[in-house]
Amino acid sequence: MNHLRNLNSITNRRILLNARRFSYAAKEHSSLNRNELAKFAAIAETWWDSEGPFKPLHVMNPTRLAFIRSVLCRHFKKDPCSAKPLEGLKIVDVGCGGGILSEPLARLGATVTGVDAVEKNIKIARLHADLDPTTSSIEYCCTTAETLVEEGRKFDAVMALEVIEHVTDPAEFCKSLAALTISDGATVISTINRSMRAYATAIVAAEYILRWLPRGTHEWSSFLTPEELVLILQRAGINVEGMAGFVYNPLTGRWSLSDDISVNFIAFGTKTKSIE
Numbered sequence: 416m417n418h419l420r421n422l423n424s425i426t427n428r429r430i431l432l433n434a435r436r437f438s439y440a441a442k443e444h445s446s447l448n449r450n451e452l453a454k455f456a457a458i459a460e461t462w463w464d465s466e467g468p469f470k471p472l473h474v475m476n477p478t479r480l481a482f483i484r485s486v487l488c489r490h491f492k493k494d495p496c497s498a499k500p501l502e503g504l505k506i507v508d509v510g511c512g513g514g515i516l517s518e519p520l521a522r523l524g525a526t527v528t529g530v531d532a533v534e535k536n537i538k539i540a541r542l543h544a545d546l547d548p549t550t551s552s553i554e555y556c557c558t559t560a561e562t563l564v565e566e567g568r569k570f571d572a573v574m575a576l577e578v579i580e581h582v583t584d585p586a587e588f589c590k591s592l593a594a595l596t597i598s599d600g601a602t603v604i605s606t607i608n609r610s611m612r613a614y615a616t617a618i619v620a621a622e623y624i625l626r627w628l629p630r631g632t633h634e635w636s637s638f639l640t641p642e643e644l645v646l647i648l649q650r651a652g653i654n655v656e657g658m659a660g661f662v663y664n665p666l667t668g669r670w671s672l673s674d675d676i677s678v679n680f681i682a683f684g685t686k687t688k689s690i691e
């Protein structure tokens with residue numbers, strides 16, 4: 416237990432030390448939060464350690480992929496049972512981190528671009544993707560959604576999983592996600608509800624009791640309720656058409672999709688045809 420406590424305080428100290436000396440997407444944009452980015456830079460080497468700080472994302476990945484695969488196949492009229500159901504779709508994974516989501520999307524046949532504001536994350540993502548010919552085609556770039564918008568990039572589907580709670584201006588961030596989405600394209604966002612249950616489980620239990628995540632990973636006040644997210648997306652020109660919750664079963668150690676959106680949830684929306 417002491418050993419774990421020491422490790423945690425070392426991680427926290429590293430986060431603070433790294434706050435002023437890490438490399439990130441150079442341009443100052445409204446959605447970038449330097450302190451939040453420093454937290455990810457400090458633990459970048461651990462992206463592919465399935466027992467490390469990103470363990471919750473690794474364990475959650477099959478469940479969130481099941482949701483994404485299902486909504487994208489339905490929306491783009493693809494056969495979910497084919498070997499490469501996302502073939503022909505251009506997808507951007509905004510805030511891709513080490514590529515935990517980008518890689519399986521590429522394996523499902525999508526043409527994937529992964530972007531992250533932290534250069535270290537992109538380096539790790541590139542190295543890992545190059546280990547497998549089916550993922551080496553992923554385009555990784557240290558940049559932001561806003562810069563992609565300025566470059567005029569467009570995608571059939573835009574993913575931002577577990578990112579919006581780390582940006583300074585969620586409404587501006589959603590406007591950028593909408594601008595990156597083609598007309599009638601899809602946007603998928605996952606995040607944590609600003610509920611008391613989320614405070615108890617995603618912060619107190621995950622960071623302080625179970626120590627799944629370094630302390631301070633999440634700020635409760637930065638979470639959005641599902642209603643707030645729907646409204647922000649609507650104002651950006653994205654109509655939310657589906658939503659699901661993720662629930663954790665401590666007995667099996669697995670996550671599953673649920674109607675319970677009180678803690679972790681994922682939303683799927685489509686871009687209003689008239690907005691470009």
Ligand SMILES: C[S@@+](CC[C@H](N)C(=O)[O-])C[C@H]1O[C@@H](n2cnc3c(N)ncnc32)[C@H](O)[C@@H]1O
Pocket residue numbers: 446447448451452455472509510511512513514515516530531532533536558559560575576577578581582
């Ligand atoms: C919790 S991680 C999620 C990683 C990945 N989306 C996943 O779910 O596996 C959040 C990531 O978003 C990145 N990030 C935070 N703010 C960002 C921004 N404004 N633009 C791009 N990336 C950002 C961080 O560097 C970090 O890699």
